Amino acid sequence: MIKKWFKNIGPGPLVAAAFIGPGTVTLSTVAGVNFGYALLWAMVLSIVATIVLQEMSARLGIISQKGLSEIIRTEIKQPLFKVLSIILILSAIVIGNAAYEAGNISGGVLGLEAVLGQHTQDIGSFSLNYFSVAIGLVAFVLLYIGNYKVLEKTLVTLVILMSIAFVVTAILTKPNLVAVFKGVFWPKFPEDSILTIIGLIGTTVVPYNLFLHASLVKEKWSSKSDLKYAKKDTIMAVVLGGIVSMSIIVSAAAIKTQDINNAADLALGLEPLFGSFSKYFLAIGLFAAGITSAITAPLAAAFVATGCLGWSTNMSSKKFKAVWMLILVLGVLSSSSGIKSIEIIKFAQVANGILLPVIAGFLIWIMNKESVLGSNKNTLRQNVISLVILAVTIFLGVKSILKVFELL
Numbered sequence: 001m002i003k004k005w006f007k008n009i010g011p012g013p014l015v016a017a018a019f020i021g022p023g024t025v026t027l028s029t030v031a032g033v034n035f036g037y038a039l040l041w042a043m044v045l046s047i048v049a050t051i052v053l054q055e056m057s058a059r060l061g062i063i064s065q066k067g068l069s070e071i072i073r074t075e076i077k078q079p080l081f082k083v084l085s086i087i088l089i090l091s092a093i094v095i096g097n098a099a100y101e102a103g104n105i106s107g108g109v110l111g112l113e114a115v116l117g118q119h120t121q122d123i124g125s126f127s128l129n130y131f132s133v134a135i136g137l138v139a140f141v142l143l144y145i146g147n148y149k150v151l152e153k154t155l156v157t158l159v160i161l162m163s164i165a166f167v168v169t170a171i172l173t174k175p176n177l178v179a180v181f182k183g184v185f186w187p188k189f190p191e192d193s194i195l196t197i198i199g200l201i202g203t204t205v206v207p208y209n210l211f212l213h214a215s216l217v218k219e220k221w222s223s224k225s226d227l228k229y230a231k232k233d234t235i236m237a238v239v240l241g242g243i244v245s246m247s248i249i250v251s252a253a254a255i256k257t258q259d260i261n262n263a264a265d266l267a268l269g270l271e272p273l274f275g276s277f278s279k280y281f282l283a284i285g286l287f288a289a290g291i292t293s294a295i296t297a298p299l300a301a302a303f304v305a306t307g308c309l310g311w312s313t314n315m316s317s318k319k320f321k322a323v324w325m326l327i328l329v330l331g332v333l334s335s336s337s338g339i340k341s342i343e344i345i346k347f348a349q350v351a352n353g354i355l356l357p358v359i360a361g362f363l364i365w366i367m368n369k370e371s372v373l374g375s376n377k378n379t380l381r382q383n384v385i386s387l388v389i390l391a392v393t394i395f396l397g398v399k400s401i402l403k404v405f406e407l408l
Contacts, residue, residue, distance in 0.1 A: 010230055011216035012237030013156045014296060015054055015209050020162065020241050021293030022107020023100070024203045025286055028245050031200060032252025035190050037175075037183030040246055042197045044184055046204035047242035049389045051235055053205060053360060054213050056367050056378070056386065058230040061214035062221050063376050068214040069307030071366055085362070086308045092355050093208050094327070097301040101331025104297055108135045108290025109335060114283040129336045136332035139294045143324050146315040148219040155295065158288045159237075163244050165285030170247035172281070173254035180250060198396045204245065205393070207359040208300040215303040215313060224376065244285075251282075294331065298324035357393040364390060 031039045057068060064071060069089060076082040109131040119130045142154055189197070217230055302323040303313060311319045364386050367378040378386070 009152070009156060010220040010233040011058070011152070011213055012054075012233035012235075013159045013240075014152065014216060015213050015234070016237040016241035016244075017155045017159050017292035018209050018212060018296035018300065019050070019204050019206045020159070020244050020289050021100070021104050021203075021297075022110070022286065022290050023103055023293075024245055025107065025248055025289050027196065027199045027203050028248035029252045031196050032249040033255055035193055035196065036253045037179050037250065038188045038190050039193060039197060039200060040180065040183035040249055041185065041187040042200045043204065043242055043246050043249065045392070046201045046245075047238055049201070049205045049392070050209075050238045050242075052382075052385055052389055053210060053363065054234050054238060055231055056363055056382070057210045057213040058217045058234055059227060059376060060363070060367065060373065061217035062226055062230055063224065063373050065218045065222060066214075067218075067303050067307040067313055068211045068363065068366070069304045070313065071214075071372060072362055073308055073310065075366060075369065075372065088358065089304060090308050092358075093211065093304040094301045094323070096355070097208060097297045098327050098330045099334075100297045101294060101327050102334030104290050104293040105132050105135050105139075105331050105335035106290070108287050108294060111283045111285070111287030111290060114279060114286070132332050132335040135291055135294055136328060136335075138291060139298070139328055140325075142295055143298060143328070144321070146321070148216070148315065151295070151299075152220075155292050158292045159240070162285050162288035162292070163240055165281045165288065166244045166247040166251070169281045169285065170250040173251050175250045175253070184246075194396075194399055198399070200245075201393070201396060202356060204242070205356055205360075207355050208297070208304065210359055210363055211304045211307070212296060212300040215307070227376070294328075298327040298331075301327045357390060357397050360386070360390050360393060 028043075031042075060066075060068065060071065072085060072089065073082070076085055109129060112131045116131075121128045121130065142151055145151075213234075220226075221230060302315075302320045305311075305323045306313045306317070306320050311317070314320060364378070364383070366372060367386075368383065370377055
């Protein structure tokens with residue numbers, strides 16, 4: 001039974017690995033510390049939205065055997081609109097992922113430093129962090145191999161490790177289960193929580209994951225009969241990812257101080273209450289979250305850039321490798337430079353929440369094209385659900401812009 005399940009694992013865990021990065025850990029920590037269990041419902045909403053959109057992305061990849069950016073490039077016929085769309089997607093995903101990569105690597109570094117302390121080398125005015133370089137090298141080797149199966153097995157192992165680490169941490173805090181269930185099923189909007197809610201949704205329903213899933217799924221499956229495996233794979237991985245995020249919120253809610261900005265602070269805050277075990281579990285979880293996202297962000301950027309520009313999307317091609325190498329190097333340099341990654345991560349998550357309606361709109365439009373999907377295009381029920389999700393993301397995106405510019 002377990003052997004069969006492992007055989008049918010697809011890109012789902014890679015999608016989970018991509019959205020449970022340091023950004024998710026940071027925002028979930030902030031949500032738990034500032035609002036207790038009150039925003040757990042936002043994670044439930046995010047999980048449902050992610051499953052709906054990622055299932056469409058996987059279906060598109062299997063049926064068309066193309067990536068989302070390739071299809072957008074070929075399906076938009078109006079030249080000016082096509083150019084504007086490609087520029088928007090390239091700038092949002094490639095530049096966005098370069099910013100994310102700094103946060104991903106910094107997150108992995110925070111996990112290591114929580115246990116091993118800081119290890120840096122000053123070179124003139126530049127400070128080199130050895131852990132940043134080490135994480136960058138691990139990501140480089142795994143991506144350079146260019147083998148989907150190696151990547152899949154590595155990330156599945158890290159996701160399982162990360163899940164155990166965060167769930168055990170939540171159990172150690174002995175949460176009030178009645179209060180947890182109220183937070184899950186009773187939506188509340190505490191004062192000053194809107195940007196955190198948007199961030200939680202933006203960090204779970206990640207726009208670049210829609211591109212990543214459509215591109216990776218065809219590495220695993222190629223037949224219409226495989227759709228059922230892809231759907232099951234997506235649901236299981238996203239639900240597991242959601243449980244991890246909710247475990248972090250629950251863990252952070254146990255902290256009585258407001259002076260918590262990231263999971264390393266959370267680890268130190270939990271230590272007096274629950275002993276050094278909590279620190280080690282959190283450190284392992286944060287390291288796994290950082291390194292998995294440090295691998296998937298450059299990979300997604302490479303799929304998007306090559307698809308948009310009409311280059312080969314083969315993981316072994318020179319142009320494909322050049323894109324992810326650029327993102328990875330920028331991430332290592334930014335992470336080593338000492339820039340406060342927490343603010344970068346928070347900004348990127350909110351920007352993601354604003355960008356999401358645009359990418360989701362493109363996906364829903366394509367999912368209704370019979371010329372691309374034939375009989376596997378969206379049903380009326382799927383359209384209704386996806387349009388409701390799109391409306392919610394637009395509403396939250398507008399509120400976020402108004403809040404940022406202090407118009408709300």
